[in-house]
Structures are given as C-alpha cells and as structure tokens.
Amino acid sequence: MEEKLRMRNKYRKPTTLRCSAGSRCSLPVFVWSLVGCLVMLHLYSLLPIRDTNTGGFQIRPGKLFVELEEVEEENIRIPPPKGKRSPRAAKRRPKRITSLVDEFLDESSQLRHIFFPDLKSAIDPTKGLRNDSFYYYPGRIWLDTEGNPIQAHGGGILYDERSRMYYWYGEYKDGPTYHAHKKGAARVDIIGVGCYSSKDLWTWKNEGLVLVAEKTNETHDLHVSNVLERPKVIYNEKTRKYIMWMHIDDANYTKASVGVAVGNSPTGPFDYLYSKRPHGFDSRDMTVFKDDNGSAYLIYSSEDNSELHIGPLTDDYLDVTSVMRKVLVGQHREAPALFKHQGTYYMITSGCTGWAPNEAMAHAAGSIMGPWETMGNPCVRGNKIFRQTSFFAQSTFVLPLPGLSGYFIFMADRWNPANLRDSRYVWLPLSVAGAADQPLEFEFGFPLWSRVSIYWYKRWRLPYRWGV
16 A cells, blocks of 8 residues: 555646746746746835825825815807908818817817906906915916916926025016017017016916016017026025026927026025026926935926926036936927936926927836936826827926925916917926836836826816925
C-alpha cells in the first residue's frame, strides 16, 4: 500500500511554482502577476482617502460644492434667420446649416442674451447681502465694488501672503473695438493692465492700472497701437519683487514676443523692462507657473501655434534660461493654464480658432518639462455643444483653493469680438479625482493620472465657511 502511494506521488504534478535559485520562472506567469499588482494598485487609488486632519474621508467630486444649483442642460433652439446675417457670421461657412457657434459670433442673433446677458442680471457686490450673494453666474456682467464692469481679461490671480489678499490681473479693454485693417483681427488699443483685490474671490475692489500704455512713443512695446495680452504676476521671495509676464505683439501679430515688468507692490506701479522672443522662437498665448520649490517656468505657444514650449525662468524671474522643451508638438494648442495636484502637473489648453470657441483639452505630466499626455476634454455637464466649445469660453488660469484639496476654480474668458470690452468671465469648479477617461500610451492601458473635470453650472458658489 505504501509503495503504491509513493508511486502515485512520484508522478503527481507539482501545485506550486518553483523559483529556486538558478531556475527560471514562467514569463507569462510573471507578466500576469505584474498586471494583477497594477490592477490592485489602481483599484486602491480609487478608494476614498482618510483625511488625517479630520479623521473623515475626502468627498467625491461634485459632493463638496453643496451650494451648486441643479444643472440645466441648455436645450437651446436655433431660431430661423431674421433678415440679413452680420458680415462676421456670414463669412463663416455661409452655405452650411447655422450652428450655435454661428449664433454666438453673430451680434444680431436672437440668442445674444443667452451668451451675453444684459446689465440687469449683473453680479453686483454693491447691493449688500442678498440671496444671490457670493454666487458665481458664468457669462454675466461682473461688477466691482464701485459698480463698474471688471476689466481683467485673459488674466490670472496672485495670492499675496503678506497682505493675505487675492489680486486679479488682466487686460483692461475698456475701449472701442475696431480692425486695424480689413483682414485684421478685432482689437482694442492698449490701455494697460488692470488689477483688482479681494479676500473672498467674489467682491473685487479696483486697484487701478498697474501697468499703463505709452501714448506718444510709437516705438515702445506698450504703445497704444500694439497688443498686450494675458498678463500674469508671480512673487519672487529672494528679490521681494512682483514680476509680470505678458504677450507683446504688434497689430499684425508678427512681433510674437513676451514682455517683462517688475514692481515693488502687488498694486504696482510696474516698470516695463523689455520684450524678447524666448529661446529665439515666436511666442503668442503664454502663461507663467511657479512651483512649490520656488522655481518658475514660462509656457508659450510657438511655431505658429503648432506646439507649446516650456522653460525655467532665472532665479530672479526676469528672463528665461537656455533650457527649453517642446511639448504637444503638432497638436495646435494655445491658452495654456497650468496647475499642480499631489505631485502631478496638469494643464488646460484650447484649440486655435481665433475668437471662435472650441474644445478644451486636459493634459498631465509627472515633470513640468514633460513628456505631457493628452487626457481629453475635461468639460462635464451642459449639452454637447457647450462641452465642445468649453462652455463658449477659453482658458486663462486655474486657481487652487486652500483647504479644499483636489478642487480649483477654472477661469476662462467668453470673448465678444464685436465688442471686446463686453467680453465675459466664466468661472467654474474644477476637480481632480477618479480615473482618466482615456488610456494613455506606454502605461499598459492603465491611466496614471486622475481625471480632470470642469463642471458646468449656471449658478454656483464656494462652500460656506470657506476662507483664506
């Protein structure tokens, strides 16, 4: 009996994987084990994370902003043509069926009030506390504490630790819109860079022009006939200076340069220093980003807007270094807006369609110098055309919210090419959480980055007790 059992055990197949020294493990088994580990890690990353400060769990996207109103799907019906179309709308593919984008670009459209509501519905902090106080209404006129429309287009926000104030800088476009020549783009003469201050991100005080146009010297970069766009300000702790970077151009957009100015205070005045083509390349839509360690970077559209360039600034933030990387090559992206969350860099960009709105894209990278991966359209809710046009707006800045990890304010401009001074602001909640929609290259199909979501709401506000 014992001999039979020994014979049976002799020919029984082993049930364990033998990987002793000098032996080979099966390659398929190793690969599938690795894949299993990656799956487990990915599933673990999607679980709620315990907050060490409160002992609770972080809330999923969309749950934190309890003050958000119900979403309206924006079921807009295009009315039949009424009389002649405006030249701007007729010039845009006149033979095809009229689209909602055409209605947006047509200043005589019957839908004009949807995209550009009149002054009666303005966000007005001068009326005291009301039921709609502290609510954001994307696309409405936004008044400052003096009752005037805010003029800070293509702008960005600096939080100043010393004054504990937010400062909003942008293009001051309170002048007539015209065309320098028949085929020229709509423009407003340079007036300067406007600055507004706030403690709550809703009530904004006009601090005046912190950088003023040059009216007499026609050779100056800031002469009224030129172009100043997308000003951004960062603070340098080493020099204790406030540094402004901006897009500088001529009326024909052939100069394609960046300009630099410096100030001793967030409210200026800023002294203009110079302009240049960074790294020897043309530069149009641009931004600057200051990292956690104090390093700062310039990001700009180049090579006729076919790609983006990223390079570090010098220690004093007054120039670029010789280091530069080309990213998103051939993707034709502009209007970059960078932010960082849990060690990962994210960026929102727009396509290149002039004043016409287009589809936003979100990108991510483990290093700011790249490589950058494109994750797809971050816009959520609203109807399809709203999502495909970035809610009829273009990115300019993404603002972190202290104390609300994973939540940001997406800042965009709804351009009005018929009357640029009447361009509007679209501020919406942005969250970074969950899995990305599209598998990325070189990652075995498993996305490394969290999804970036920009939520459409007609009316929303930050949570109560939120503060700086």
